[in-house]
Amino acid sequence: MHTHIIPRNLPKWTEKFGYGDFIYLSHREDKKADMMQGGKFFRTIKENCWDEDLRMNEYKEFNTQVQVVCTIPVLFSYWAKPKDGLEVSMFLNDHIADLVTRYPKNYIGLGTIPMQDTELAIQELERIKKIGLVGIQIGSNINDKNLSEEQFFPIFEACERLGLAIMIHPWQMMGFDSMRKYWLPWLVGMPAETSRAACSLIFGGVLERLPNLRICFSHAGGSFLPTIGRIEHGFNCRPDLVAIDNAVNPRDYIGKFWVDCITHDIDLLKYILKMQGSDKVCLGTDYPFPLGDLEIGKFIEESDLSSTEVEDIFANATLSWLNLNKADFL
Numbered sequence: 001m002h003t004h005i006i007p008r009n010l011p012k013w014t015e016k017f018g019y020g021d022f023i024y025l026s027h028r029e030d031k032k033a034d035m036m037q038g039g040k041f042f043r044t045i046k047e048n049c050w051d052e053d054l055r056m057n058e059y060k061e062f063n064t065q066v067q068v069v070c071t072i073p074v075l076f077s078y079w080a081k082p083k084d085g086l087e088v089s090m091f092l093n094d095h096i097a098d099l100v101t102r103y104p105k106n107y108i109g110l111g112t113i114p115m116q117d118t119e120l121a122i123q124e125l126e127r128i129k130k131i132g133l134v135g136i137q138i139g140s141n142i143n144d145k146n147l148s149e150e151q152f153f154p155i156f157e158a159c160e161r162l163g164l165a166i167m168i169h170p171w172q173m174m175g176f177d178s179m180r181k182y183w184l185p186w187l188v189g190m191p192a193e194t195s196r197a198a199c200s201l202i203f204g205g206v207l208e209r210l211p212n213l214r215i216c217f218s219h220a221g222g223s224f225l226p227t228i229g230r231i232e233h234g235f236n237c238r239p240d241l242v243a244i245d246n247a248v249n250p251r252d253y254i255g256k257f258w259v260d261c262i263t264h265d266i267d268l269l270k271y272i273l274k275m276q277g278s279d280k281v282c283l284g285t286d287y288p289f290p291l292g293d294l295e296i297g298k299f300i301e302e303s304d305l306s307s308t309e310v311e312d313i314f315a316n317a318t319l320s321w322l323n324l325n326k327a328d329f330l
């Protein structure tokens with residue numbers, strides 16, 4: 001799980017809507033594409049970002065048959081006018097729905113929704129369920145609003161009601177403009193963003209009010225699990241600041257959500273496994289991007305983890321997070 005995909009061709013939304021820095025792919029002769037944000041260059045991506053057969057072949061090299069795909073966070077477009085955000089979401093969701101319909105044993109799809117408008121977000125959630133996606137990916141904050149804001153609660157409630165899983169992906173990283181050098185938004189901002197999302201959902205009482213909501217935090221939960229001691233101590237020593245909306249100790253939620261295993265460090269992964277239990281740690285990669293685990297699961301296969309733990313990480317945890325049956329993929 002946790003791989004990113006994009007349609008080969010995107011509409012020119014900036015021209016169509018008449019504003020904004022929507023993403024557009026400018027294909028090059030070397031089979032790569034320049035991802036343009038409005039008129040500005042964002043990054044160059046390779047054909048394994050959109051070529052479904054190439055992706056399956058690259059995965060075969062690591063004995064991996066199934067990919068859980070979702071969009072690239074820069075396409076969330078939460079800043080757009082709600083109806084335009086809905087249109088972007090629908091386009092991306094239809095692309096993934098078509099893919100999973102054609103390759104039911106190789107692709108599982110997560111959708112995206114216009115989080116900037118609660119009503120339209122729920123409308124698209126209902127449609128996502130109908131077209132065969134099993135969950136959604138959302139950002140760690142929405143236009144700088146934390147996920148504990150009441151406007152988002154009906155969306156989480158709808159996910160629980162519809163049985164749709166949620167992957168929280170860091171994006172719109174805090175401090176972005178003041179730490180661009182050294183790739184710090186990715187190296188420092190992303191782990192902090194994921195902890196921001198986990199703390200917001202816990203302290204805001206979202207996980208308490210929706211115990212059947214299946215949430216997975218990217219990148220092993222970012223800095224949340226490594227700093228749980230500090231977070232719990234803060235909860236205990238300053239409940240007047242921390243425990244104002246939920247009186248339950250944050251440590252009590254560990255193991256009630258899922259994380260992926262993207263740590264690049266076996267010692268950290270062992271700590272995460274000890275905290276979460278192996279049935280709550282999914283095989284994530286962040287494929288096909290360079291900061292991901294592109295030798296999929298190799299550091300786990302080369303470790304001394306037990307076969308049960310490896311089997312949980314490689315298949316069972318993702319199946320339980322998404323409420324899917326292994327038999328459907330054999």
Ligand SMILES: [Zn+2]
Nearest residue numbers: 002004169286
């Ligand atoms: Zn990612």
